[in-house]
Amino acid sequence: MENKIKNDLLIRAAFSQPTERPPVWIMRQAGRFMKEYWEIKNKYSFLEMCKTPEIAADVTMLPIDLLGVDAAILFSDILVTAEAMGGELSFEQGVGPRFANPIRSEKDVDNLRVDCLEDLQYVADAIKVIQQRLDGSVPLIGFAGAPFTILSYLVEGGSSRDFKRTKTLLNNQPELAHRVLSKISEVTTAYLNMQIAAGVNAIQLFDSWALALSWSDYQEFSHRYNKDIISKLNRQDIPIISFAKGGSVFAPLMAETNPDVISIDWNADLLKIKQSLPKGIAVQGNLDPIVMYADKPVIKRKILELFERMRDEPGFIFNLGHGIMPDMPFDHVKYAVETIREYRY
Numbered sequence: 001m002e003n004k005i006k007n008d009l010l011i012r013a014a015f016s017q018p019t020e021r022p023p024v025w026i027m028r029q030a031g032r033f034m035k036e037y038w039e040i041k042n043k044y045s046f047l048e049m050c051k052t053p054e055i056a057a058d059v060t061m062l063p064i065d066l067l068g069v070d071a072a073i074l075f076s077d078i079l080v081t082a083e084a085m086g087g088e089l090s091f092e093q094g095v096g097p098r099f100a101n102p103i104r105s106e107k108d109v110d111n112l113r114v115d116c117l118e119d120l121q122y123v124a125d126a127i128k129v130i131q132q133r134l135d136g137s138v139p140l141i142g143f144a145g146a147p148f149t150i151l152s153y154l155v156e157g158g159s160s161r162d163f164k165r166t167k168t169l170l171n172n173q174p175e176l177a178h179r180v181l182s183k184i185s186e187v188t189t190a191y192l193n194m195q196i197a198a199g200v201n202a203i204q205l206f207d208s209w210a211l212a213l214s215w216s217d218y219q220e221f222s223h224r225y226n227k228d229i230i231s232k233l234n235r236q237d238i239p240i241i242s243f244a245k246g247g248s249v250f251a252p253l254m255a256e257t258n259p260d261v262i263s264i265d266w267n268a269d270l271l272k273i274k275q276s277l278p279k280g281i282a283v284q285g286n287l288d289p290i291v292m293y294a295d296k297p298v299i300k301r302k303i304l305e306l307f308e309r310m311r312d313e314p315g316f317i318f319n320l321g322h323g324i325m326p327d328m329p330f331d332h333v334k335y336a337v338e339t340i341r342e343y344r345y
């Protein structure tokens, strides 16, 4: 598969092979910081955009055409698996995701569906349209949310600051939590294998809220499910990227799940993390996203400092430590990508 992609920098870096420069893609690269996104968003709801393959493909292509990044990421959301399992999902402007029927009882857990891959067929359809549009130019990254992160949304009914309900469930009813996590894992494994069968070239598993957990809770309620999912993927020549906010803390455990790449947030010294990992695991990251608000010379300096630090280490993918914010200046993000594309080791 990778031989057919013209720009395979991301695939090579993910497999810790040498590259002329670090590849760049950015979490939430197709989103509200682009006026072209709004031109589409003003006509459809977010879920309509995700569920209509032609529209999902249009949005996926925006950062390829307008920013020149080295990978496309499927336009979708981590919460579509939870919706297929029975969560009544909506996205409200300024509020973020909401589940109208959060998990509050054993019966709610019984009701969660696992046989729901058909309801996610639109994602496979979108992947096929996107691959036609990309026509082998850059790799396409597929993704899913990790079970703990998905559980947190299903239990809280939306985003949360302190994960009070989620953690109280883990503390008071661990067996019930494990039943939910097992169900989500089963769906996630099948869903990611469906994406691979449909033609994605890389996979990222988002455990966005892992940082809420203590080390031992992370092991019990997150890590073992991520490990189980990754072990069951039909990887072939498809690199697996494992992302956790808190990745710098949990990196030694994440490495045990056998990913090809670990994505690290901005607190850590990326080189030190890389050197602490088993050989052959690449790293992705880790510029503080807020740097994108800074003046252009500062953006350039921060990028070059990171690159100089990572210079002698094959297996490095540039990304921000977390996603682009809606009010980030487009021309700053574009400038960052241009700076990276001009760089040579």
Ligand code: CP3
Residues within 6 Å of the ligand: 026, 027, 028, 029, 030, 031, 032, 041, 046, 073, 074, 075, 076, 077, 078, 079, 091, 093, 094, 095, 096, 097, 143, 159, 206, 208, 323
């Ligand atoms: O460009 C890309 O990165 C691909 C598309 C993508 C989206 N969400 C689109 C989106 C991806 C990879 C995601 C993943 C996702 N979704 C995560 C993991 C990444 C992370 O940020 O840690 C999480 C936690 C979610 C859940 C989610 N979806 C939230 C919290 C929100 C609201 C965000 C906010 O700031 O309001 C969403 C909505 C969402 N997902 C939008 C987009 C473009 C905004 C929708 C809109 O236009 O209103």
